[in-house]
Amino acid sequence: MIDYLKNKIHPLLRWSEKYTKTDMVYLTQGGFWLNLATVIGSFSSLALVYVFGNYLSPEIYGNYRYILSVYGLLTVITLTGFNAAVTRSVAKDNEGDMVRGLKIQILSSLFGSMVAFGASSYYLINSNITLATGLMIIGLVLPLMEPLDIYNSLLNGRRLFKISSLVSIAVQILVTIILITTVLLGGHIIPLLLAYFISYTGLRLLFFIIIKRTYQKNHQTSPDLIKTGFNFSVINILSNISGQIDKIILFQLAGAKELAMFSFAIAPAEQLKGLFKNLSSLLLPKFTTRNEKDLRKNLNKKVMLVGISALLISLAYIIFAPFLIKLFLPKYTDIILMSQIFSLSLVGVMVIPINSAMNSIPKIKALYVSNILSPVVNIIMVITLIPLFGLWGAILARAFGRIINIIGTYLVFEVVKD
Numbered sequence: 001m002i003d004y005l006k007n008k009i010h011p012l013l014r015w016s017e018k019y020t021k022t023d024m025v026y027l028t029q030g031g032f033w034l035n036l037a038t039v040i041g042s043f044s045s046l047a048l049v050y051v052f053g054n055y056l057s058p059e060i061y062g063n064y065r066y067i068l069s070v071y072g073l074l075t076v077i078t079l080t081g082f083n084a085a086v087t088r089s090v091a092k093d094n095e096g097d098m099v100r101g102l103k104i105q106i107l108s109s110l111f112g113s114m115v116a117f118g119a120s121s122y123y124l125i126n127s128n129i130t131l132a133t134g135l136m137i138i139g140l141v142l143p144l145m146e147p148l149d150i151y152n153s154l155l156n157g158r159r160l161f162k163i164s165s166l167v168s169i170a171v172q173i174l175v176t177i178i179l180i181t182t183v184l185l186g187g188h189i190i191p192l193l194l195a196y197f198i199s200y201t202g203l204r205l206l207f208f209i210i211i212k213r214t215y216q217k218n219h220q221t222s223p224d225l226i227k228t229g230f231n232f233s234v235i236n237i238l239s240n241i242s243g244q245i246d247k248i249i250l251f252q253l254a255g256a257k258e259l260a261m262f263s264f265a266i267a268p269a270e271q272l273k274g275l276f277k278n279l280s281s282l283l284l285p286k287f288t289t290r291n292e293k294d295l296r297k298n299l300n301k302k303v304m305l306v307g308i309s310a311l312l313i314s315l316a317y318i319i320f321a322p323f324l325i326k327l328f329l330p331k332y333t334d335i336i337l338m339s340q341i342f343s344l345s346l347v348g349v350m351v352i353p354i355n356s357a358m359n360s361i362p363k364i365k366a367l368y369v370s371n372i373l374s375p376v377v378n379i380i381m382v383i384t385l386i387p388l389f390g391l392w393g394a395i396l397a398r399a400f401g402r403i404i405n406i407i408g409t410y411l412v413f414e415v416v417k418d
Helices: 002-020 024-055 058-078 081-090 097-125 129-145 147-157 161-184 189-215 225-254 256-288 292-328 330-360 364-389 391-415
Strands: none
Touching: 024 058, 024 161, 024 256, 024 292, 024 330, 058 097, 058 129, 058 189, 058 225, 058 256, 081 097, 081 147, 081 225, 081 330, 097 129, 097 147, 097 189, 097 225, 129 147, 129 189, 147 161, 147 189, 161 189, 225 256, 225 364, 225 391, 256 292, 256 330, 256 391, 292 330, 330 364, 330 391, 364 391
């Protein structure tokens, strides 16, 4: 039966390539496993949203989200651009760069730990035990939790999407079970933070060891890794900051309850956005083997295909949002309208093919300009709109930022030359 379906679907995919100008067989084969992991991850996240929304107070959940946002901000120091650099390097058969990238990220993350310990001391002096403890935990796990995720770069670079997806599924399910159990056993914030950070760190360490022993087939290294990794990391700094600054400012100005509402309002669209996140992992190894002229031929069609798909998903969510939120988050019905409006920002995923093209060439100057302009605009809107409009300001700032990012990224790709 399975072979019969494959024989029927394969010609259909090849036929569709006339219109999509994309290797649909490759995209479907790799995308199946990556999208399976994404779907299961989305269900896991939605299960957590339901449990957090119904079994935690807004104040506890708001503080929890704030501490995770601080962690996200500090990952800037871990040089996360080395993940993409290692993927690019492994695609060219330099698999020894995975360990090189890990060592560099661990060393750089020690500075992030120092910042976390300093902030923890500040909150301790000011008698805020919750935030002091949370930042102390961050300082302890930061040198391992984020860098160890680099095993995905080896798997993606070798196009082992099935293995990558199965590992991701295992991690998501186990962490979700641990967090839900922790909430149901009491829902106190410190045990919840410990459960989150320790489970992720432990599982990533376990899978890093397994994947290195099982799938690393050579120890070759690239002379370009460090330069490319640092370039990609610097490029990502403002983007990472802009991704967390709205939550941090909203918490500081409006409090934990408003941050909880904001997190629940954007959660559905963020999970739907996850359906597209694997495009980068699929496109980067494929694009790396092509020259710039070939990439440009059909790039616009790929961008439009992604945009239309995102818009249709967004419109479907807008229709069903009132029913879904009332059913799963009855204490947060005030977020229905803002969640619907924010879902339109899903079209921002149109930048994924463009960014993949710039990373694969690589167009370093264009990446620098693109990853400076859009985050700067977003940060300006955040620091302007949140003080004026509070929760609504945070929603609008993030939505407008993504729309502007589409325009800015496309113009930079076309105009800026290396």
